[in-house]
Amino acid sequence: MKILLAEDDESISKITKMTLELIGKHKVTAVFDGEHACKLANEKDFDLILLDGMMPKMNGLDVCRAVKAGPKGSVPVIFLSAKSQESDIREALRVGAIGYIQKPFEPATVCQQIEKIMKEYGEKVA
Amino acid sequence: MKPIQLKITFIIATVLLLVFIFGGLVTYSIADISKYNTSKIETLSKTPGDLSEVYIKNWQNQIKYKEKKIWIFAGLLLMTIISGLFFLRHYLISRIFAPLFEMTVKMLDFLNGKFSYTFETPTQDEMGQLQTTFNSMAQEVLRNMEELKALDEAKSDFLNIASHELRTPMTSIKGSLGLITAGALGKLNDEVMSLMKIAESETDRLIRLTNDILDMAKIEARKMPLKQGWCNLEDILNKTIEGLLGFSTASNVKIKLHEFRPISVFADPDRFQQILTNLLSNAIKFSPTSKPVEVIVVAQQSKQIVIQVRDHGKGMSPEQKSVLFQKFRQATSADNPLVKGTGLGLAIAKALVEEHHGEIGVDSKPNEGSTFFFTLPQWKYNDLAEMKAS
Ligand SMILES: Nc1ncnc2c1ncn2[C@@H]1O[C@H](COP(=O)(O)OP(=O)(O)OP(=O)(O)O)[C@@H](O)[C@H]1O
Ligand SMILES: [Mg+2]
Numbered sequence: 001m002k003i004l005l006a007e008d009d010e011s012i013s014k015i016t017k018m019t020l021e022l023i024g025k026h027k028v029t030a031v032f033d034g035e036h037a038c039k040l041a042n043e044k045d046f047d048l049i050l051l052d053g054m055m056p057k058m059n060g061l062d063v064c065r066a067v068k069a070g071p072k073g074s075v076p077v078i079f080l081s082a083k084s085q086e087s088d089i090r091e092a093l094r095v096g097a098i099g100y101i102q103k104p105f106e107p108a109t110v111c112q113q114i115e116k117i118m119k120e121y122g123e124k125v126a
Numbered sequence: 127m128k129p130i131q132l133k134i135t136f137i138i139a140t141v142l143l144l145v146f147i148f149g150g151l152v153t154y155s156i157a158d159i160s161k162y163n164t165s166k167i168e169t170l171s172k173t174p175g176d177l178s179e180v181y182i183k184n185w186q187n188q189i190k191y192k193e194k195k196i197w198i199f200a201g202l203l204l205m206t207i208i209s210g211l212f213f214l215r216h217y218l219i220s221r222i223f224a225p226l227f228e229m230t231v232k233m234l235d236f237l238n239g240k241f242s243y244t245f246e247t248p249t250q251d252e253m254g255q256l257q258t259t260f261n262s263m264a265q266e267v268l269r270n271m272e273e274l275k276a277l278d279e280a281k282s283d284f285l286n287i288a289s290h291e292l293r294t295p296m297t298s299i300k301g302s303l304g305l306i307t308a309g310a311l312g313k314l315n316d317e318v319m320s321l322m323k324i325a326e327s328e329t330d331r332l333i334r335l336t337n338d339i340l341d342m343a344k345i346e347a348r349k350m351p352l353k354q355g356w357c358n359l360e361d362i363l364n365k366t367i368e369g370l371l372g373f374s375t376a377s378n379v380k381i382k383l384h385e386f387r388p389i390s391v392f393a394d395p396d397r398f399q400q401i402l403t404n405l406l407s408n409a410i411k412f413s414p415t416s417k418p419v420e421v422i423v424v425a426q427q428s429k430q431i432v433i434q435v436r437d438h439g440k441g442m443s444p445e446q447k448s449v450l451f452q453k454f455r456q457a458t459s460a461d462n463p464l465v466k467g468t469g470l471g472l473a474i475a476k477a478l479v480e481e482h483h484g485e486i487g488v489d490s491k492p493n494e495g496s497t498f499f500f501t502l503p504q505w506k507y508n509d510l511a512e513m514k515a516s
Binding site: 009011012015016018019022023054082090103104105106107108 | 289290293294295296297298300301302304305307308310311333353
């Protein structure tokens, strides 16, 4: 899959990117703030967008809203969330995200988690 | 008393007083200056003859004249009294009863947290002093409240920032270690691998500890609002047991869920799961491998629901029981050396159960295992529509 990863913390971004590429064999484009994520999501074709909740400029929620309202509204969005943002996550699901992955996540299982969410979503859509 | 009614009383009183005083005075003076009686007296006295008859008539006239005057005077007095009463009523209502009533209303507002509803223009009398005092009291309370609110917000901010700042680096550490141990970067030799595993499991411990401490701080600061809703009990139990699968298989302890009639509970699902996880993880930790940990649901008809977590471990003495639910307290003794953990699990479970208006407790004797239980007041059978208890 072609994945857009929006995560402001450089270390986490790097580890997530490596995990997705090495274990999941996905192709990952990483951006470090919400505005960038929004721009890229609307310009390029992705199979999945991974959003961190708290980011500078635009938070994950705003990005999700903007993407869902834009031309690439059908691209699925999954949140990467720290535990303290539970309420935001619920809000995100309401805004159109298809799932969320709790941080800190297990690299060995994160790809499976993504697959599971995507599969459930695929069944729902079909 | 509405102001309009007050005004009417006042107008009536004034009109009455004016009418009575002027009307009375006019009548009185007409009676006084009408020379009818006096002129009669004069004519009679001019007639020569029976003087005594003249005198008597004169006298009778005098009496009639005086009677009339007395009646008028009495009428005047009565009317003045009536209008006086109206004035008194007006005074009592406008100066005493109405302000007292207003004071009561303000105090009720105050009681309901509307501290800014003060008296705009306190009057110049004793009632005004009372109002001014009330105003300064309200101001003081408001100031204190705002100070407290600012402090509370600072605390809230701190907790949120601390959560984020502590979790972010742990995510990176855990992620890096995970990537390496998963073999994504190539195979490791056994020594390196064993060290990596230690680093990984200690990181997990650190993460759990941080989460627990932050949760405890949030509960204590009342910053953990419950998101309650009706949830299927069986789903939550299964999900929790599933979540603990790693730990239970590693400890070689089975978890057995006893069957029960399907029930929904009114609870925050995440928090409910946290309570259960804390009880179950303890039970697993203290269980012998040969016997399973049991989860039993007891619905007390038209009362609360009781969820029990039973283990067949070494149990505990009454002294040990007494400190269990306190923070950072572990039931240590000579034959029960300090186990890994912070002693926060049960304190958190207790706080969360109490937030749900339930109770938590334990039945245990040394060497006979322990049964931890907690109750929830709001539940219903899934096949019955009505709720069993409020
Ligand atoms: N099922 C049990 N059997 C025997 N002792 C128990 C049981 N559950 C709890 N205890 C005792 O109560 C103490 C407090 O438990 P609690 O869950 O609060 O802390 P912990 O398990 O030590 O640490 P944490 O849960 O924070 O990792 C435990 O250390 C243990 O001594
Ligand atoms: Mg514990």
